[in-house]
Amino acid sequence: MAKVIVVTSGKGGVGKTTSCASLGSGLALRGHRTVMIDFDVGLRNLDLILGCERRVVYDLVNVIQGEASLQQALIRDKRADELYMLPASQTRDKDALTLEGVQQVIAELSRDFDYILCDSPAGIERGAQLAMYFADEAVLVTNPEVSSVRDTDRIIGLLHAKTLAAKEGRKITEHLLITRYSPERVHQGEMLSLEDVQEILAVPLMGVIPESEAVLTASNKGIPVIHDETCDASQAYRDAVARLLGEERPLRFTEYRKQGLFSRVFKGGR
Amino acid sequence: MHPPANDRLNLVSVPLRIKGTFLPATLLQPAVTQPARFRAGLAERISQGGALLQTAPVVLDLAQVTVSDSLQPWVEACRELQVQLVAVRTDVPELQQQARELGLVALNGSERSAPAANQEEVPRTKIHQGTVRGGQQLLCETGDLVIMGSVNPGAEVLASGHVHVYGALRGRVLAGIHGDRQARIFTQQLDAELVAIAGHYQTSQAADWLHRGVAGCIALEQEQLVFSSF
Numbered sequence: 001m002a003k004v005i006v007v008t009s010g011k012g013g014v015g016k017t018t019s020c021a022s023l024g025s026g027l028a029l030r031g032h033r034t035v036m037i038d039f040d041v042g043l044r045n046l047d048l049i050l051g052c053e054r055r056v057v058y059d060l061v062n063v064i065q066g067e068a069s070l071q072q073a074l075i076r077d078k079r080a081d082e083l084y085m086l087p088a089s090q091t092r093d094k095d096a097l098t099l100e101g102v103q104q105v106i107a108e109l110s111r112d113f114d115y116i117l118c119d120s121p122a123g124i125e126r127g128a129q130l131a132m133y134f135a136d137e138a139v140l141v142t143n144p145e146v147s148s149v150r151d152t153d154r155i156i157g158l159l160h161a162k163t164l165a166a167k168e169g170r171k172i173t174e175h176l177l178i179t180r181y182s183p184e185r186v187h188q189g190e191m192l193s194l195e196d197v198q199e200i201l202a203v204p205l206m207g208v209i210p211e212s213e214a215v216l217t218a219s220n221k222g223i224p225v226i227h228d229e230t231c232d233a234s235q236a237y238r239d240a241v242a243r244l245l246g247e248e249r250p251l252r253f254t255e256y257r258k259q260g261l262f263s264r265v266f267k268g269g270r
Numbered sequence: 271m272h273p274p275a276n277d278r279l280n281l282v283s284v285p286l287r288i289k290g291t292f293l294p295a296t297l298l299q300p301a302v303t304q305p306a307r308f309r310a311g312l313a314e315r316i317s318q319g320g321a322l323l324q325t326a327p328v329v330l331d332l333a334q335v336t337v338s339d340s341l342q343p344w345v346e347a348c349r350e351l352q353v354q355l356v357a358v359r360t361d362v363p364e365l366q367q368q369a370r371e372l373g374l375v376a377l378n379g380s381e382r383s384a385p386a387a388n389q390e391e392v393p394r395t396k397i398h399q400g401t402v403r404g405g406q407q408l409l410c411e412t413g414d415l416v417i418m419g420s421v422n423p424g425a426e427v428l429a430s431g432h433v434h435v436y437g438a439l440r441g442r443v444l445a446g447i448h449g450d451r452q453a454r455i456f457t458q459q460l461d462a463e464l465v466a467i468a469g470h471y472q473t474s475q476a477a478d479w480l481h482r483g484v485a486g487c488i489a490l491e492q493e494q495l496v497f498s499s500f
């Protein structure tokens with residue numbers, strides 16, 4: 001039986017898709033059969049970040065409507081052997097997703113995979129609720145700023161009320177993933193600190209991904225940033241994957257250090 | 271400065287409420303059959319400090335002795351000594367009748383106490399484990415609400431009685447929503463968006479003290495919400 005993990009946030013543009021792609025790749029690199037489902041119907045961008053957009057033929061809606069089989073729709077990742085993805089439809093209406101349809105897809109994938117990652121659309125409406133409905137665990141992607149923290153808080157409320165787990169009296173395992181963290185800006189008081197975010201959300205921390213130019217570069221190339229081992233964001237995602245698998249890792253890239261000339265020259269601010 | 275009681279925040283407004291209760295009453299049990307001896311004994315007892323008989327409700331319990339003819343001298347003895355007699359307890363129908371004619375309540379001998387008028391009204395505390403998240407609302411209409419966690423921004427908690435928050439209070443909290451002015455709000459860390467007791471409310475915009483960030487208690491005193499730290 002697969003573990004179903006929703007990657008969600010409430011607020012848009014905080015790094016859900018970026019995180020989903022890197023966490024999924026990380027799990028696969030560690031040998032776990034992993035499939036990612038893009039629930040962001042109409043926007044479709046998990047395939048872009050994975051660099052497989054030109055191989056998309058069928059999508060989640062086609063499978064649910066019976067127009068294609070799962071095998072036809074699943075796309076195998078070029079870099080990680082154990083990684084697959086099920087793309088979202090760009091053209092179809094998001095009402096084409098039904099709870100029963102999603103349930104069937106997840107049940108079928110469950111037989112073949114260890115992990116099913118659901119990349120949620122932004123918001124707290126139907127799309128986000130569908131993406132979280134069958135989850136056993138949730139990765140709560142949050143930026144260190146007030147509006148993102150509040151939206152995540154609302155999403156946690158929905159996880160407790162609107163999911164199958166909640167209805168069956170089970171508890172969803174929650175993981176806080178803080179992304180786009182800039183120790184320097186926290187130091188200058190422009191962003192909430194790690195401690196502030198944790199105090200309000202009261203959810204175990206799974207990782208802190210630093211703000212990094214390498215993320216945008218990687219997205220543009222269609223390679224999840226976790227593959228760029230030289231950058232901090234990749235290391236931070238690897239740590240997060242390890243923690244998701246139950247390993248202990250100390251936090252990195254969260255302390256503010258005034259950069260000296262030496263590191264500025266040699267690290268190029270990455 | 272301080273907004274008046276607001277009906278909208280007084281979520282349910284009713285002209286009266288009926289509550290079952292067990293008021294403490296004193297049972298006065300004569301051990302003699304002659305009213306005169308009873309009166310003398312009673313007077314002596316009061317002089318020795320039986321003042322409770324003169325301030326709290328008293329029930330004359332005739333279950334132990336047989337009072338054959340008239341209730342009158344017994345009741346008179348009590349009234350002359352300022353005993354606050356409210357009822358007579360007896361199984362004898364004639365005596366019950368006499369008690370009513372004397373303006374007293376007649377209770378059956380076997381009756382232990384008046385049953386609660388409405389069992390639902392017995393206060394019941396609701397306990398919530400964990401943080402109340404933005405967008406969530408928690409309501410306890412039967413008594414106190416205890417939250418073992420924080421109340422986050424955008425969350426709302428309401429109770430007819432007290433509200434206890436064993437965490438930070440960052441959202442909206444309304445105590446005494448049925449008009450209980452004695453209701454209080456307790457928190458480990460005050461940083462609220464809105465607080466209200468019995469319809470008297472204060473928003474964080476209008477009151478800096480809602481962001482003290484310390485542990486304490488909010489009470490309603492002379493139409494004002496007052497915070498005191500622990």
Ligand SMILES: Nc1ncnc2c1ncn2[C@@H]1O[C@H](COP(=O)(O)OP(=O)(O)OP(=O)(O)O)[C@@H](O)[C@H]1O
Pocket residue numbers: 009011012013014015016017018019040120121122179180181209210211212213215216219233
């Ligand atoms: N650690 C990071 N450092 C710098 N930029 C980042 C980081 N993580 C994400 N971004 C950038 O933030 C933007 C939004 O990222 P992404 O698409 O993953 O967010 P999302 O939450 O999936 O958005 P949506 O709600 O639209 O689905 C992208 O431009 C991405 O490159």
Ligand SMILES: [Mg+2]
Pocket residue numbers: 016017018040045120121
């Ligand atoms: Mg996205």
